[in-house]
Amino acid sequence: MEIFWYIIIAVIMAVFFILDGYDFGAGIIHLFMAKKEEDKLVIAKSAGLFWDANEVWFVVAGGLLFMAFPTYYSIVFSGFYLPLMIILWLMIFRAIGLEFRNQFRYQMWKDIWDKAFGISSLLLALFFGVGLGNVVRGVNIGGVENGVSLYENSYFFLPLWNPEFSPLNNHPGIFDWFTIIIGVISVLTIAIHGANWIIYKTNSTINEKLKTTIVRLNIALLILTLFSLNFWRNLHNSFFDNFWDNWFLLLFPIIFFTGIIGTFFVKKFKKSGHGFMFSTMVILGGITSTLASLFPIIMPSRNNVNDDLTIYNMAAENYELTTALSWGIVGVILMTTYLIVRLRLTRGKIDDMEYGH
Numbered sequence: 468m469e470i471f472w473y474i475i476i477a478v479i480m481a482v483f484f485i486l487d488g489y490d491f492g493a494g495i496i497h498l499f500m501a502k503k504e505e506d507k508l509v510i511a512k513s514a515g516l517f518w519d520a521n522e523v524w525f526v527v528a529g530g531l532l533f534m535a536f537p538t539y540y541s542i543v544f545s546g547f548y549l550p551l552m553i554i555l556w557l558m559i560f561r562a563i564g565l566e567f568r569n570q571f572r573y574q575m576w577k578d579i580w581d582k583a584f585g586i587s588s589l590l591l592a593l594f595f596g597v598g599l600g601n602v603v604r605g606v607n608i609g610g611v612e613n614g615v616s617l618y619e620n621s622y623f624f625l626p627l628w629n630p631e632f633s634p635l636n637n638h639p640g641i642f643d644w645f646t647i648i649i650g651v652i653s654v655l656t657i658a659i660h661g662a663n664w665i666i667y668k669t670n671s672t673i674n675e676k677l678k679t680t681i682v683r684l685n686i687a688l689l690i691l692t693l694f695s696l697n698f699w700r701n702l703h704n705s706f707f708d709n710f711w712d713n714w715f716l717l718l719f720p721i722i723f724f725t726g727i728i729g730t731f732f733v734k735k736f737k738k739s740g741h742g743f744m745f746s747t748m749v750i751l752g753g754i755t756s757t758l759a760s761l762f763p764i765i766m767p768s769r770n771n772v773n774d775d776l777t778i779y780n781m782a783a784e785n786y787e788l789t790t791a792l793s794w795g796i797v798g799v800i801l802m803t804t805y806l807i808v809r810l811r812l813t814r815g816k817i818d819d820m821e822y823g824h
Contacts (some may be wrong), residue, residue, distance in 0.1 A: 468788040469778045472535035472570075473763075475795065476528055479802075481754045483524035484595070485660075485747050486806075490514040490521055492661015494561065494588020495654070497581065500673055500680070507581060508569075512822045514567040520809045527802060534791050538621065539765060539781035546606065546623040547598065548652070550641055554594050561587035568698030569822075596653025601625070603699060603757065604634050605767030608776065611637075620773040621780075623766075634702065637769060643651045645702075648695050655688040655747055659730060663742035666733075668817050678734045681742065685730045688749075692727075703767070709759055716759045723752025735776065 493514040501507045533540045544551060564584030568577055606623045609616035618624075628640035635645075660675040662684075671677075700706045710716050726748030733742040761767070764777035774780070782788065813820065 468785055468792075469535075469782040470763075471792075472782070472788060472795075473765075473778045475544045475799070476531050477755070477758050479524055479531065479799075481751055483521065483528060484754060485750050486521040486524060487518065488592075488657050488660045488750055489664035489743075490518045490561075490661070491588045491592045492657045492663075493665055494585050494658070494661070495592065495658045496661050496665060496677065498585025498589060501671075501689060502676070503672060506671050506673055507577075509671050509818050510665055511568055511581070511584065512587075512820065513566060513665055513668050513819055514816055515822045516813055516820060517809070520805065523802065523805070524761075527798065531795065534795075535783055535788060536765070536778065536781045537783055539776060542622055542776070542781075543766070547601070547641070548624075549627065550594055550598065554591065557587040557594070559592045560584075561591065566755065571781065579795065592654045592657040593650040596650035597642065597646045599757065600649030601639075601641060602766060603649065603761070604639060604643075604645055605608065605764060605769040606704065607638050607770055607774075608766070608768040609770070609773040611770040611772045614772060616772060621776060623680055634698075645695070645698060648691055652688060652691050652695060654674065655684050655691070656746070656753065659684050660743070660746040660750060663730075663733070663746045667739045667743040670818050674739075678742075681733050682731060685727060689727055706760060709762055719752055719755040719759050721752070722748050723756055726752055738786060 493510055497507060497510045497514075501510050529540075542812065560583045564580040564582075564587065568580040568584070570576075594733065606625060608623050609620040610618050610623060626638075626640045628642045629636045629638055632640075632643050634643045634645035657683050662681050665671055666674045666677055710720075726745045729745035733745075736742055763777045763779060764775045764776055765781065768775045
């Protein structure tokens with residue numbers, strides 16, 4: 468049952484980053500590239516019509532994590548308390564930026580909420596990437612110092628950074644040069660995804676310009692990805708072990724790199740949805756490849772005193788996992804139905820749809 472719930476939560480998180488990812492990406496594009504009011508309006512609309520439905524997947528993932536891996540839930544929320552509170556506030560400002568923008572027809576009012584929408588979207592993409600970087604790098608579980616755990620041997624707490632700003636320090640912080648690189652990779656991926664979404668769902672005047680921007684961002688994404696993979700391999704010698712032992716897992720990196728390669732041809736696509744399909748593959752392949760590499764670990768330990776946190780030593784009792792199965796199935800069915808209905812109601816270009824007035 469541990470593996471089953473791990474897969475379900477991973478799928479729901481992947482769906483969240485694919486769906487809400489284009490909202491974040493639209494915000495990043497809105498911040499840096501939307502100059503005309505007509506473009507600002509339609510790009511904000513491309514996120515505003517969907518953000519509330521998309522964020523439900525994040526809430527569901529959190530709820531299922533609490534149900535299936537309650538100890539891990541409490542450990543992560545205490546260890547990453549400050550960045551999680553920052554993410555919460557950024558989500559709030561992103562939402563009210565979208566909802567408040569068109570309430571009054573004063574330019575200063577619009578400019579304030581445009582900045583709230585764009586900056587919060589950018590920082591959300593960065594913080595989620597930094598969070599993934601922390602999971603990949605590992606943390607000092609138990610707060611070991613001089614071979615002795617300062618607190619319980621499954622808990623941790625991270626400062627914002629360590630004095631060396633290095634991922635190799637035995638007492639890592641939330642921010643170091645490796646986690647920031649993963650954060651930048653996240654920003655690039657989400658920006659590309661958002662740009663493809665804008666092309667797919669709107670007739671914005673900057674759509675052709677966005678295609679050139681996508682290619683440039685994709686070059687930077689590929690370079691940083693290869694660099695981070697090389698460092699990660701040196702950080703954890705077992706990086707490729709799961710792939711060598713289970714060849715079917717290679718499907719996930721293939722999906723990732725197929726998405727990156729396909730994105731380079733965005734200018735040649737005749738259908739606007741093809742670019743969005745390839746950026747979706749990048750997100751899906753990146754998340755699944757990371758999880759496949761780490762499995763069954765869900766938080767590596769940076770010391771030799773306390774064990775890694777895995778789906779087996781962090782899971783709830785089997786009775787609880789089994790009992791929750793029926794309700795979990797009902798919930799996933801309801802969520803999927805909600806998504807399908809929402810997408811059907813907003814299919815096609817959204818330029819003429821009403822939002823926020």
